[in-house]
Amino acid sequence: MQSGYVTTPFGRRPMTLALVRRQLATAEIRPGKTADKWKIFRDASEARELLGLQDRSLAVLDALLSFYPENELRQEAQLIVFPSNAQLALRAHGIAGATLRRHLGLLVDAGLIVRKDSANGKRYARKDKAGDIETAFGFDISPLLSRAEELAMLAQQVVSDRLAFRRMKENLTICRRDVRKLISAAMEEGAPGDWNTVEETYVGILARLPRAPTKDEVGAALDEMELLRGEIINILERQENEKNRSTNAAQNERHIQNSKSESTRELEPSSEKELGAMQGNDHAAPRVPIRNFPLGMVLRACPDVVMYGPSGKIDGWRDLMSAAVVVRSMLGISPSAYQEACEVMGAENAAVAVACILERAGHINSPGGYLRDLTRRAERGEFSLGPALMALLRGQSANDRSVG
Structure with a gap:
């Protein structure tokens, strides 16, 4: 193989530094390397979109090979290889001359072939006395x-992304079906709630999804x-819990009424401490966990x-909770307010709440008071992080579209 120097294109075709780099990389192929x-x-066909190629480009590459x-x-x-344009066009299924030249240029730009032009731009080979090719001018493949391993990795990436995209679309279909049927069931059975607003959401x-959505759009x-x-x-869980509490209260009341034959002494608490505990339990409503x-x-x-995560990144929930502690201090949220949020919401969800507050810090006058208010509402079962995250996701999607 002739290598070790840089050749420039014939005629008006410009030379670029990218072409220089590709030719130098080609000259450094490992000795003895082979590939089918x-x-x-x-692999190049699988990775054509990443390489910026079209189907016609692949037809031309197939003809060259x-x-x-x-x-x-x-x-x-x-x-x-040194075929004429006529021979190439024939093997590329009769592609037109102008189209052929354009796709040859795309293959060069993608770094899959290199032009090695003769002095007059013609493609030919010069043989030695033994009949072996001594010098050739045409397309260096x-x-x-040189890029065999890279192309294989690109192909694997495309296959993996395609599989992930298909699974994402399947999950969206299932989730969409769940939401639709849950809303319909709630409406038909008269469950309390603003189901019209939920249905509008x-x-x-679905209305924001284009006819042919990208992976990012499906993910959002x-x-x-x-x-x-x-x-x-x-x-629905809150409603079921409230229903169960009402049923339990009624059963307890009937139990008390039916227990008049029992000794009054047996029903009395043994101490004032136990009395206080019983009274406290009577008034404490079971807390609905936040998802x-x-x-x-x-x-x-x-x-x-x-x-604010360790080393400027977040790889897991532990990292998010560590970042929330830093953000809590930066925003002036007291340790007691954050501790109370952790006890009511759970440590992970408290960290999510702090992250949401950070995202909207410019619109919140008192982050500490805001977190305490969220905690009290969560304790009463009146707050969930879902709508806040959904609103922030929509805002991020809108920002991405405006930037794009």
């Missing part, structure tokens, strides 16, 4: 051998739909908190 040319072609006589590309071999999430819709599903389940949300969703809704 059709395996490389399949067909002019190389062996299936295996070898580092020590002559890796230059050695970059394919559901319709709004899935996040919002999962939040909405969590909120609906929270509402935890996926960490990735929280970080998409509250990206500002990431810089």
